[in-house]
Amino acid sequence: MSRRPARRSLGLAALAAAGAAVLLVLVGLWSYGGPGPKARSGEVTVVVLERGSGLARIASDLKAAGAINSAGLFAFAARATGAAAELKAGEYEFASGASMASVLADIRAGKVVRHLITIPEGWTSGMAAEAVNRQPVLTGTAVEPPEGSLLPDTYQVQRGDDREAVIARMRKARDDLMAELWPKRQAGLPFDSPEEAVTLASIVEKETGVAAERPRVAAVFVNRLRNGMRLESDPTIIYGVSKGRPLGRGLLASEVAAVTPYNTYRVDGLPPTPIANPGRASIEAVLNPPKTDELFFVADGTGGHVFARTYPEHQANVARWRAVERQRAAAAQGR
Numbered sequence: 558m559s560r561r562p563a564r565r566s567l568g569l570a571a572l573a574a575a576g577a578a579v580l581l582v583l584v585g586l587w588s589y590g591g592p593g594p595k596a597r598s599g600e601v602t603v604v605v606l607e608r609g610s611g612l613a614r615i616a617s618d619l620k621a622a623g624a625i626n627s628a629g630l631f632a633f634a635a636r637a638t639g640a641a642a643e644l645k646a647g648e649y650e651f652a653s654g655a656s657m658a659s660v661l662a663d664i665r666a667g668k669v670v671r672h673l674i675t676i677p678e679g680w681t682s683g684m685a686a687e688a689v690n691r692q693p694v695l696t697g698t699a700v701e702p703p704e705g706s707l708l709p710d711t712y713q714v715q716r717g718d719d720r721e722a723v724i725a726r727m728r729k730a731r732d733d734l735m736a737e738l739w740p741k742r743q744a745g746l747p748f749d750s751p752e753e754a755v756t757l758a759s760i761v762e763k764e765t766g767v768a769a770e771r772p773r774v775a776a777v778f779v780n781r782l783r784n785g786m787r788l789e790s791d792p793t794i795i796y797g798v799s800k801g802r803p804l805g806r807g808l809l810a811s812e813v814a815a816v817t818p819y820n821t822y823r824v825d826g827l828p829p830t831p832i833a834n835p836g837r838a839s840i841e842a843v844l845n846p847p848k849t850d851e852l853f854f855v856a857d858g859t860g861g862h863v864f865a866r867t868y869p870e871h872q873a874n875v876a877r878w879r880a881v882e883r884q885r886a887a888a889a890q891g892r
Contacts, residue, residue: 588626589634589657596653597623605716606664608646612636615644615664624651624660631657640665648694648716671713676727678709678836679762681801685834686724695720705755705831707731731755734837742844747782748827757782758839759831760821763792763801767861768838775842776849777864786852788821796832 596602604622606615612635616628625631635641640661647669651660672694676685686701692714699720707724708731714723735751748754761775778788795804797819798812816823819832853871854862858881865871 588630591656592654593651593656593660594623594626594654596651600653601650602653602655603648603650603670605648606644606646608717610646612641612644619660624649624655625657627657631661634658634661645669646717669715671715673711674714674723675711676707676709676834678839679759679833680709681796681833682707683800684802685727689720689723692720694718695723697721699724702728703830705731705752705759705834707834708734709834709836731834734840738837738840738844743846746844747779752831753827754840754843755835756827756831757843758835759833760788760790760792760828761842762835762839763833764790765862770861771839771842772845772847773849773851773864774854774862775839776846777851777854779843779846780850780852782826784852785825787823787825788827790821793819793821793828793832796828801833 594602602622602624604619604624606618610618612632613628616625616631616635619625619631620628632641634657635644638661644664645667647667649663649668650670651663672692674688674692676688680688682702682704685707686699689695689699694716695714695718697719702724707727710727710730712723712726735755739751739754742754746754748757757775757778760778761771765771765774778790781788791808792801794808794812794817795801797815797817798804798808813820813822818824819828821828849864850866851864853865853868853874855865855871855874855878857863857874858878863874863877865874
């Protein structure tokens with residue numbers, strides 16, 4: 558009896574099996590490197606991978622979110638490429654149709670979504686704590702830190718970060734900046750500690766919104782302190798009234814007359830704490846003010862200030878400013 562048909566059948570079966578295996582590999586490669594599923598809505602698929610998740614959980618979460626087509630293939634690829642032990646938790650955004658290969662690469666590299674919190678120069682610590690507490694991707698509750706202890710800047714955070722840890726980063730940034738700048742300060746300044754420097758810088762920060770004026774304003778306050786003159790700064794009074802929140806009105810005569818620790822028209826020297834969180838430029842200005850003999854400044858009607866060396870000069874500048882105020886009030890009434 559001939560055995561050729563049996564051998565032929567076995568050969569065909571082996572060839573078919575090999576072909577199927579090749580086809581399976583090709584399908585797998587296409588599924589891994591080719592276009593992935595389209596986003597269910599919008600242009601991206603958002604997936605949050607929880608801390609402590611293993612490979613199976615990560616693959617399952619990606620599949621459930623619609624970022625990949627096959628959890629099994631993802632797990633196999635992660636093991637085969639050595640990425641399985643390097644996958645990082647966090648929030649990810651994958652473009653619609655992103656390949657499984659790119660999804661795996663992003664998670665391996667930890668390309669998590671970064672959210673931003675901006676603390677502008679001159680914000681109080683209470684305002685900063687409120688901004689951190691409003692950020693919905695964070696956890697826990699931030700307690701208001703000491704005034705002037707934060708460095709205004711834009712900070713990156715990611716989903717799940719602790720709010721108190723974010724505040725701690727802001728405080729460390731300010732401490733690191735003072736550690737850098739304090740040793741480089743000008744000799745003979747009329748304050749003795751980094752905290753006093755921050756207090757004066759906070760007043761400079763609140764007195765002018767014109768960046769180029771900060772050194773000149775700082776020089777005026779340094780000169781006044783050296784001469785034993787009171788600072789006479791309106792923002793310090795406002796801080797004593799509202800803890801730095803905008804009043805929405807001018808200061809009342811009773812508020813200017815009140816003797817409080819923050820009324821620098823009525824008390825000597827610096828107030829007991831900063832009145833805001835100053836930025837780097839204001840801190841640098843008070844640590845290295847220009848050499849001037851100016852002792853006064855007043856608004857000039859254009860958003861900046863006009864400076865004076867003597868009180869008579871200052872009185873003339875104030876008179877011009879009052880005239881501008883009267884003209885503006887008359888124009889407003891005539892509308």
